Amino acid sequence: MMTPLVQTPEAITLLGGGGFAPPDLQLALSLAPVLVAADGGADAALAAGHLPRAVIGDFDSVSPATLAAIPPDRLHRIDEQDSTDFGKCLRSVAAPFLIAVGFTGARFDHALAAMSALVRHPWQSCVILGAEEVIFLAPPRLSLPLAAGTRVSLFPMGPVRGESRGLRWPIDGIDFAPAGRIGTSNEATGPVELTVEGPMLVLLPRDLLVPALAALSAGRRAAAPDGPASAARGG
Structure with a gap:
């Protein structure tokens, strides 16, 4: 590296x-x-x-x-x-x-x-x-403290499968792909929990920049094999 x-x-x-x-x-x-x-x-x-x-x-x-x-x-x-x-x-x-x-x-x-x-x-x-929005790549696990009615768009950048809690339309069992099923204009029913396998972009209203940063950083730290230092240096 x-x-x-x-x-x-x-x-x-x-x-x-x-x-x-x-x-x-x-x-x-x-x-x-x-x-x-x-x-x-x-x-x-x-x-x-x-x-x-x-x-x-x-x-x-x-x-x-x-x-x-x-x-x-x-x-x-x-x-x-x-x-x-x-x-x-x-x-x-x-x-x-x-x-x-x-x-x-x-x-x-x-x-x-x-x-x-x-x-x-x-x-x-x-x-x-x-x-109009903030955009980031979902870590394998993501917890978002969202209010009911918040727009949550998910866009796959390759084959993706996952599970969700707190979405009006759950993603469990769906095979996502750029040329297949996508997940734009979903909606939170409250706090959202996502588990994804594959490259999935998350798009939220831009006034959620700060909670998006906090949730993304927590998800990256949890996914890093050697903790926060490994996440920061990319390996």
Whole structure:
């Protein structure tokens, strides 16, 4: 396992260049104060008045002026083209949890690539903050303290089976797949317990960012073979 480019006991905000509302960045930084920019996200960071702790990517989107304004030891160029800049960040940082901002707004293909990156880095406790929802990859077991009537969407990124408690439409015995059964627009009847085998995205209303982070982090810690340290470093 490679040594992370950024390793911190504080949570990390990952900033992309995909467009976002300024209050979203402020919200993320209030919870995850270490700012790491994914390539062109560095331009957005400086425009918002923030100097990122690190910039990670292939640097095909960040402007020369921004590169010149950031100390060289904070610039981490990764030239390979087999992963997105978001994926490069996910594999290169270690923190208690991550909040990703600016990865869903500008282009739908970039948003889909961000979902794929979540699946490829399942050890990270990363929540994507979107305009209407928060999105994360479900750990094998997940406990969500939801109120009755809360929208809970589940989207499989491959074959998935699972069990649920607290959903209006239980998922027990269903074979989920992207080209088969999906689980959008389900609804909580109260606190929700999920057990899943396979890559399942969870989408919740964005005002549930904080409980989503807490539930995801707890689920990742429980799933890590060697405890919290193993979950943070990805192995």
